[in-house]
């Protein structure tokens with residue numbers, strides 16, 4: 001089958017013929033119908049995250065935002081059969097550790113991120129295997145479109161958990177979103193759907209325009225102002241209630257914290273680059289005196305999908321609105337490379353394999 005394979009970190013992916021996955025007893029094989037292209041793929045391709053023991057080797061198949069159809073079923077799998085339509089959350093849990101038993105695969109003690117570990121080859125391929133498939137696969141409602149659901153395994157659900165669970169967002173809250181890539185745009189759409197007032201911050205007007213279409217009440221182009229946090233404090237009359245770093249560089253993280261008013265909540269969604277290697281200076285005294293919370297947020301507990309699907313069925317949330325261009329596997333190497341310059345708008349989705 002065809003797959004996009006890392007040759008060398010930072011060098012173009014190559015489309016190769018690789019063997020079709022054989023399901024282990026706990027696994028299913030899913031034929032990929034759609035798979036989002038995410039900044040996490042770009043990070044892994046660059047060779048980032050070795051500082052948290054999470055780098056991928058050369059020869060890796062990336063791709064962690066898939067939706068597809070179950071094709072092969074391991075002998076121990078009980079709840080899935082060939083033909084089932086599924087989305088696969090990127091944080092594949094073991095299903096047995098204390099966190100998984102609470103439905104929190106995102107905190108699993110032996111988490112294997114799909115496509116982001118040499119032990120878990122990803123979905124930029126005609127098919128891929130899913131460990132502990134009964135636990136990890138999320139069945140899609142019949143009516144939803146695969147392409148529109150491609151963000152459900154990563155960015156859309158990540159933004160939902162960040163806002164609804166970690167920040168405990170309330171209607172009327174001001175929410176500053178720093179970085180309007182796929183997860184940032186998802187956060188803006190979700191924030192407005194939940195009755196909050198999103199402010200979009202980016203340095204590219206194309207992304208800010210998309211953010212406005214998705215419900216941003218205000219936009220701040222960080223390249224046009226002296227200080228994005230000061231601008232946000234002016235717009236909100238004292239500071240945002242919730243602020244998200246949806247990118248993961250020192251500047252957006254610090255800007256996010258500095259955008260908050262007293263008792264505000266910062267949510268860190270982006271993981272850092274080779275520049276920061278996970279270390280960022282923060283204004284700790286101000287955070288202490290103003291009782292500012294700093295939340296980490298990673299993926300979403302699987303038990304939260306039910307609520308997410310309800311909101312999608314009601315039309316409150318429309319994940320398809322965040323989707324950008326669709327492309328073929330052959331176009332993927334170029335699209336990934338274009339992320340060096342943050343050029344992609346919305347979530348690009350591979351739909352032809």
Ligand SMILES: [Zn+2]
Nearest residue numbers: 038040154155
């Ligand atoms: Zn992702």
Ligand SMILES: [Zn+2]
Nearest residue numbers: 094097100108
């Ligand atoms: Zn676990």
